[in-house]
Amino acid sequence: MVVVGIDSSTQSTKALVVDAEDGRVLGEGRAAHPEGTEVAPEAWWAACEQAVHHALAGVSAPVEAVAVAGQQHGMVALDPSGKPVRDALLWNDTRSAPQARALVARHGAADLARRTGLVPVASFTIAKLAWLAEHEPGNADAVDRVLLPHDWLTWRLAGSPERACTDRGDASGTGYYSPGTGRWLPDLLTEAMGGRSPRLPDVLGPTESPGAVAAGPLGGALLAAGTGDNMAGALGLGIGSGDVVVSVGTSGTTFSVRDEPCADETGTVAGFCDATGRFLPLVCTLNAARVLTSTARLLGTDLDGLSELALSANPGADGLTLLPYFEGERTPDLPDAAGTLTGMRGTNMTPQNLARAAVEGMLCGLADGIDALRQVGAGVRRVLLIGGGSASRAVRALAPSLFGVGVEVPEPAEYVALGAARQAAWAVSGAASPPRWGLRTTAYEATDVDSGAEVRHAYRAARRSVHGI
Numbered sequence: 001m002v003v004v005g006i007d008s009s010t011q012s013t014k015a016l017v018v019d020a021e022d023g024r025v026l027g028e029g030r031a032a033h034p035e036g037t038e039v040a041p042e043a044w045w046a047a048c049e050q051a052v053h054h055a056l057a058g059v060s061a062p063v064e065a066v067a068v069a070g071q072q073h074g075m076v077a078l079d080p081s082g083k084p085v086r087d088a089l090l091w092n093d094t095r096s097a098p099q100a101r102a103l104v105a106r107h108g109a110a111d112l113a114r115r116t117g118l119v120p121v122a123s124f125t126i127a128k129l130a131w132l133a134e135h136e137p138g139n140a141d142a143v144d145r146v147l148l149p150h151d152w153l154t155w156r157l158a159g160s161p162e163r164a165c166t167d168r169g170d171a172s173g174t175g176y177y178s179p180g181t182g183r184w185l186p187d188l189l190t191e192a193m194g195g196r197s198p199r200l201p202d203v204l205g206p207t208e209s210p211g212a213v214a215a216g217p218l219g220g221a222l223l224a225a226g227t228g229d230n231m232a233g234a235l236g237l238g239i240g241s242g243d244v245v246v247s248v249g250t251s252g253t254t255f256s257v258r259d260e261p262c263a264d265e266t267g268t269v270a271g272f273c274d275a276t277g278r279f280l281p282l283v284c285t286l287n288a289a290r291v292l293t294s295t296a297r298l299l300g301t302d303l304d305g306l307s308e309l310a311l312s313a314n315p316g317a318d319g320l321t322l323l324p325y326f327e328g329e330r331t332p333d334l335p336d337a338a339g340t341l342t343g344m345r346g347t348n349m350t351p352q353n354l355a356r357a358a359v360e361g362m363l364c365g366l367a368d369g370i371d372a373l374r375q376v377g378a379g380v381r382r383v384l385l386i387g388g389g390s391a392s393r394a395v396r397a398l399a400p401s402l403f404g405v406g407v408e409v410p411e412p413a414e415y416v417a418l419g420a421a422r423q424a425a426w427a428v429s430g431a432a433s434p435p436r437w438g439l440r441t442t443a444y445e446a447t448d449v450d451s452g453a454e455v456r457h458a459y460r461a462a463r464r465s466v467h468g469i
């Protein structure tokens, strides 16, 4: 039996055609998304059609089921005719930081963490809707329903029916859903939107289906509920107790699974739900793979060249430290920050040291995420490294000593799209648990934890001196 998994993430859509029995990838397609932190959802639709078209080329068996995983939190606000009232605001758009702060001031961090699992920052949907109500009241008046990117794509695949659907995982990233009770919190939404009460999608369980694909090359296939991209990553890897995933994509995410909800009133750990009925505590940074791209561009090299340079420098880059907050930052909550390079001396200003400082600075943010997961009770037996940036030789080599734990890199694959495919296979199987698909990894040992600890110490000192935290 053949299933399709779609990953509509920040920079691109990836589609996989997968054998539902063993998880073998039979076809793969990809299409880029526009740049920027606000995007017309129609661009995701076009990319999805293109990626699916490429993935299906050469596959003759009929597709039985499909699921979509999407970048979390994006605000897709539709008018009564189903048209977006404006371009979607993405998770990495920081304009809604003041509205997030106002929500926290009104309710208190502890209360919001307890009710929603989250302490609002600019990324979460509730802050974006509050921004819309404040800055574009005409558009806010026109909103009939609010969806997330994966909900919207699933709804479009289903032929734009009257009812739209989401799942626990993506709902838990809105800021107006209770992971503990599994219910929407419409009072929070209405308050954030200045008294307006848009319709919300039905929240489906892990194997529930919103129907079938209405038309096109996937027409007739069963639609699974879909989920957020990080939840799909967890499902694609099949993680369990002691596993922590670090994803180096557009965002840097660090997450694990557990059986109880998580309410971190410091706001460092977001208490999301996963795609299997459990919970997914997660720490997210805004600056991950693109730190490497920007630094490579500055140094006039490519990503492989950046790795070579970084690996030829000493640990600690001879005293250079980069706080890589190029897009502002979410964890720590510094939405207006820019990057800072500290420790510059005539002797250490070399391309090698700058490359090293970029990789180390980016990984230090992720290492802080692993520590934050420990703080909320996660056991850390191994780290699984995924996302586009995990292809970097320097990232693979430096991560274990900075994380202070062994790192395993799964064989190259699109694990978010694979997780979506696994959900589709599970939904169509009617089984109690997802199909068992093997995972092969390459291990990287933590050999130089002392120098890793020194690099992290320098990073914390630079952050304290520049940002006071």
Ligand SMILES: Nc1ncnc2c1ncn2[C@@H]1O[C@H](COP(=O)(O)OP(=O)(O)O)[C@@H](O)[C@H]1O
Binding pocket: 009, 010, 011, 012, 248, 249, 250, 251, 289, 290, 292, 293, 303, 304, 387, 388, 389, 390, 391, 392, 393
């Ligand atoms: N060899 C590499 N070294 C470093 N970064 C890489 C490498 N290959 C791909 N990337 C980066 O990975 C990112 C895309 O990762 P991906 O996980 O697909 O992101 P997203 O899902 O957020 O769209 C891009 O920024 C790309 O430059």
Ligand SMILES: O=C(CO)[C@@H](O)[C@H](O)COP(=O)(O)O
Binding pocket: 009, 010, 011, 070, 071, 072, 073, 091, 123, 173, 228, 229, 230, 249, 250, 251, 252, 253, 270, 282, 284
């Ligand atoms: O905001 C979050 C998680 O809370 C991000 O992880 C988004 O879900 C975007 O993911 P990528 O495009 O980087 O995979």
